[in-house]
Amino acid sequence: MPIVSYKSATVHKYVLICAIHTIPEPGTLELADAIFSMIPNGCAGIYTYADDKHQSSTYFTEPLFNRIVGSYTTVISVHGHQSNRDPVLIGGRDRSAVIAIRKLLGLTGQRIPTYLSGRNPANICNRGTSGQGLQLEIADFALSNKHLVSWIAENVANIYRAAHACMPAVSTPIS
Ligand SMILES: [Zn+2]
Numbered sequence: 466m467p468i469v470s471y472k473s474a475t476v477h478k479y480v481l482i483c484a485i486h487t488i489p490e491p492g493t494l495e496l497a498d499a500i501f502s503m504i505p506n507g508c509a510g511i512y513t514y515a516d517d518k519h520q521s522s523t524y525f526t527e528p529l530f531n532r533i534v535g536s537y538t539t540v541i542s543v544h545g546h547q548s549n550r551d552p553v554l555i556g557g558r559d560r561s562a563v564i565a566i567r568k569l570l571g572l573t574g575q576r577i578p579t580y581l582s583g584r585n586p587a588n589i590c591n592r593g594t595s596g597q598g599l600q601l602e603i604a605d606f607a608l609s610n611k612h613l614v615s616w617i618a619e620n621v622a623n624i625y626r627a628a629h630a631c632m633p634a635v636s637t638p639i640s
Pocket of ligand 1 (some may be wrong): 486
C-alpha cells in the first residue's frame with residue numbers, strides 16, 4: 466500500500482510542494498521538507514507519496530492529490546535522477562521562477578537540457594490553478610549531500626517567500 470501524506474496550507478493555498486517518488490528517489494522527501502519549512506506555512510502545503518511503483522509525473526493519478534492540487538496556485542515538484550552530467554535540472558512552465566532559481570543557483574551560463582524539462586501541462590508541477598509550476602530534478606549524488614540540499618532549498622524558498630501571495634491574509638472589514 467502506498468503511503469500518502471499531506472499537510473495543508475492554512476491561509477493562502479499558494480504553493481504545494483510535492484515529492485511523489487520518495488522510495489525510488491531517496492533524499493527527495495528531505496528536500497521537499499526543507500523547502501516547506503522555509504516558506505511560511507500559511508501559504509505552503511506539502512504532499513508526499515511513497516510507493517514501489519514509479520508512476521510518472523504526467524500520469525500521476527492519486528485521489529487525494531487530484532482533489533487538492535487544484536486548490537493551490539502553483540506546485541513545486543521534487544525529483545531525483547541518475548545522470549552525473551547535470552546535478553540540478555530546473556524545469557516546469559513557471560518561466561519566471563525557472564529563470565530566477567537558475568540565476569540564484571548559478572546555472573545561467575549552462576545549456577538548458579531538453580530532457581526532464583517538466584513542460585508538459587499534465588505534469589503534476591503544472592496542475593495548480595496557474596497552470597505553471599516548477600520541477601526540480603536533482604542528481605542522486607547531490608541529494609545525498611546535506612549542505613547542497615539545504616542550499617538548494619534556501620534558494621528555492623527565497624523566490625516563493627518573496628511572492629506577494631505569501632503575505633498574510635488581510636481580513637475584509639465588515640461595513
Ligand atoms: Zn521522480
